[in-house]
Amino acid sequence: MKSALPQIDERLSHVAFIMDGNGRWAKKRGMPREVGHRFGAETFRKIANYCRKIGLKTVTFYAFSTENWKRPPKEVNAIMKLMDRYLGEIERDIAQYDFRFSFIGDKSVFDEKRRARMKAIEDMTAGRESTLNIALNYGGRDEIVHACNALIAAGKKAVNEADFAAALYTGGQKDPDLIIRTGGDLRISNFLLWQSAYAELYFTDCLWPDFDESKLDAAIEDFYSRKRRYGGVL
Numbered sequence: 001m002k003s004a005l006p007q008i009d010e011r012l013s014h015v016a017f018i019m020d021g022n023g024r025w026a027k028k029r030g031m032p033r034e035v036g037h038r039f040g041a042e043t044f045r046k047i048a049n050y051c052r053k054i055g056l057k058t059v060t061f062y063a064f065s066t067e068n069w070k071r072p073p074k075e076v077n078a079i080m081k082l083m084d085r086y087l088g089e090i091e092r093d094i095a096q097y098d099f100r101f102s103f104i105g106d107k108s109v110f111d112e113k114r115r116a117r118m119k120a121i122e123d124m125t126a127g128r129e130s131t132l133n134i135a136l137n138y139g140g141r142d143e144i145v146h147a148c149n150a151l152i153a154a155g156k157k158a159v160n161e162a163d164f165a166a167a168l169y170t171g172g173q174k175d176p177d178l179i180i181r182t183g184g185d186l187r188i189s190n191f192l193l194w195q196s197a198y199a200e201l202y203f204t205d206c207l208w209p210d211f212d213e214s215k216l217d218a219a220i221e222d223f224y225s226r227k228r229r230y231g232g233v234l
């Protein structure tokens, strides 16, 4: 690992991760896919802590999509177990996890106990400066439909972009500046569809369990070499 931390400024406040490649990582080692998720969860912890250390204001991790239920039940259960374990860790060490937690996605599929735990963690960490979004049963299209229904239920007849953004699961947060996808695929997979409009995309072949601080540094360096024009000219 490099000794100097990357210098983060106002150009980079939100980084989002598509943590892909856990299954392949395990398969390459002759292990079941669930083991890949276990190592992936370790990488998630490590990278979340590092993001806090280097001063990112918002970090988002795509932990489970609305489409991931199609996986074998054994694998889905393993991911849910990892999630429960992580919820337990946050509850136990709430002071150490220096983030405002936000669980984004359609949580209605989770049982009352899990939902209550997530809500309690969100409430207990509400005043903190940096936000950690964990996308669970998240889909960008689902989020857009959910926002439309919330606006209709609120009696809106017409909305502007700001109203719409506020009705998303990420309401009130800045859009991602940089989206990093590990695992080699070049797609967005229904992640932050509205919010990614002007995000810089960074793809790496590295499988998520192998992703580390130096690889994030490389992605950040690449981000700072780009010119963001937002449709204008520089």
Ligand code: FPP
Pocket: 019, 020, 021, 022, 023, 024, 025, 033, 037, 038, 040, 041, 044, 061, 062, 063, 064, 065, 068, 079, 082, 083, 086, 134, 183
């Ligand atoms: C994608 O890899 C990864 C997932 C669908 C699950 C991500 C979950 C974790 C990292 C662990 C749990 C998270 C938390 C927040 C504790 P893949 O299985 O699609 O890999 P593949 O493309 O190699 O098959």
